[in-house]
Amino acid sequence: xxxxxxxxxxxxxVTTMSYFAQYSEFNFQNKLFLLQAxxxxxxxxxxxxxxxxxxxxxxALSHHFVNEAALxxxxxxxxxxxxxxxxxxxHHFIKAHDYYIKWGAIKKARRVYYS
Numbered sequence: 698x699x700x701x702x703x704x705x706x707x708x709x710x711v712t713t714m715s716y717f718a719q720y721s722e723f724n725f726q727n728k729l730f731l732l733q734a735x736x737x738x739x740x741x742x743x744x745x746x747x748x749x750x751x752x753x754x755x756x757a758l759s760h761h762f763v764n765e766a767a768l769x770x771x772x773x774x775x776x777x778x779x780x781x782x783x784x785x786x787x788h789h790f791i792k793a794h795d796y797y798i799k800w801g802a803i804k805k806a807r808r809v810y811y812s
Contacts, residue, residue: 707736727756767796
């Protein structure tokens with residue numbers, strides 16, 4: 698039951714973010730994609746999750762949100778690790794680390810480095 702409650706909360710977050718993205722795609726599109734990626738991953742929809750992670754990263758970078766690109770890479774890395782794609786996981790952890798450094802979040806970058 699606890700899992701269904703979290704799925705409900707996640708679904709509500711996606712709905713809310715979809716609403717915001719309608720009015721400010723620039724600010725909210727990458728966040729929506731990341732929430733959708735996590736939602737798909739939770740449901741076992743792995744190919745769709747991968748597509749949403751990639752879209753989140755692309756959107757964050759195109760709008761110059763380095764911190765959000767770092768977060769999307771980090772979450773994608775955990776997804777890759779959880780789906781036995783260790784080569785892709787390492788790549789995304791490195792990218793997350795690099796973007797956290799670029800953003801100035803040195804302690805967070807170190808934490809990602811040792812993930």
